[in-house]
Amino acid sequence: MFYPQLDINLSTIKNNTEIVVNMCRKHKIKVSGVIKGFNGLPKVAEKMIEGGIINIGSSRLEQLKNMKEFFPELETLLLRIPMMSEIEDLVEYCDISLNSNRETLDIIDQEAKKRKKKHRVILMRDLGDLREGVFNLEEFVELCQYAENLDNIYLEGIGTNLSCYGSIAPTRENMLELEKTAELVEEKIARKLDIVSGGGTTTLPLVYRDEIPKKINHLRLGEGIINAMDLPKYWDTDIKGLKTDTFILKAQVVESNTKPTYPIGKMCVDAFGNKPVYQDMGKRKRVILAVGNQDTGDSKKLEPVEDKMIVMGSSSDHTIVDVDDLDREIKVGDILEFKLFYQPMLFLTGSNYVKINYVK
Numbered sequence: 001m002f003y004p005q006l007d008i009n010l011s012t013i014k015n016n017t018e019i020v021v022n023m024c025r026k027h028k029i030k031v032s033g034v035i036k037g038f039n040g041l042p043k044v045a046e047k048m049i050e051g052g053i054i055n056i057g058s059s060r061l062e063q064l065k066n067m068k069e070f071f072p073e074l075e076t077l078l079l080r081i082p083m084m085s086e087i088e089d090l091v092e093y094c095d096i097s098l099n100s101n102r103e104t105l106d107i108i109d110q111e112a113k114k115r116k117k118k119h120r121v122i123l124m125r126d127l128g129d130l131r132e133g134v135f136n137l138e139e140f141v142e143l144c145q146y147a148e149n150l151d152n153i154y155l156e157g158i159g160t161n162l163s164c165y166g167s168i169a170p171t172r173e174n175m176l177e178l179e180k181t182a183e184l185v186e187e188k189i190a191r192k193l194d195i196v197s198g199g200g201t202t203t204l205p206l207v208y209r210d211e212i213p214k215k216i217n218h219l220r221l222g223e224g225i226i227n228a229m230d231l232p233k234y235w236d237t238d239i240k241g242l243k244t245d246t247f248i249l250k251a252q253v254v255e256s257n258t259k260p261t262y263p264i265g266k267m268c269v270d271a272f273g274n275k276p277v278y279q280d281m282g283k284r285k286r287v288i289l290a291v292g293n294q295d296t297g298d299s300k301k302l303e304p305v306e307d308k309m310i311v312m313g314s315s316s317d318h319t320i321v322d323v324d325d326l327d328r329e330i331k332v333g334d335i336l337e338f339k340l341f342y343q344p345m346l347f348l349t350g351s352n353y354v355k356i357n358y359v360k
């Protein structure tokens, strides 16, 4: 047996997808399934497809290229503004991309012409999160008109992204601003846009509470389908039927001891140059797991399946777990199980040191 192992529950992923897609369908919202959080594993992506998403999105072109190889009929959406250096592959493997500047649109237009294709774009407006997108409304509308006039590009729609950098929440207000922007663009280009894309998982609470403006007809969803851990924890939104045990990390105990909880000696920085704050809780039973931040990104983002276990901290390949409150003894060689927030999913699915098991 090889550890750490990552169990991926495929039927739960299909089930979660169906629940979210059906909820969105009631609001006439189509869903792109985002695969970047699990490194584009084809078996997982396949379950999202079976669950009813309209196409597959990723920020990584390599993952979309791989998808086209597995599922040639599948429509692909590039979520990160394309690099100038990847436009050939973009036009070849990608049907739609998110964009925010003229120079890139020009190169896409030339490449699409060469390949006798029409590339579809969704132009991004920044509504305050300060990652991608045109900030100024007038400039944004001009960019849309510019795209509309390029021969080998089709302006499929507009969109926005929130939460990821500035941690700005999608609200009815900023979604109404997106709606207003769409109406203005439609007036200028004298036709309807196909897509008004209201964001990712963090926009789902607005759909759930029936507060999403009518014109928003598309979302790009990863975490909310795949882990479904963030909405109940951070967004006070518990969508009925969604399960969080889609990914389970199994890690092995290599030491079990009772030790003080407050480090002894002159304190400096930890393995990553950080200065964590330690709480003195006296002597406690704790174990060391053979898994660390190289595998998980941040082991503190693991959630023990069993209550009463606390992840104390970790270095590259050790994770310390407090098991003092547990009713049973944990021995060296035992296996402990964890659910994953987004960051460990991202790291564990991409690690060469982790064995992935697909559970039917």
Ligand SMILES: *Cc1c(COP(=O)(O)O)cnc(C)c1O
Binding pocket: 034, 036, 037, 059, 079, 080, 098, 161, 199, 200, 201, 202, 220, 221, 222, 223, 224
């Ligand atoms: C990653 C990403 C998403 C999906 O985010 P989730 O939180 O996983 O739903 C949507 N849009 C863009 C532009 C992204 O980069």
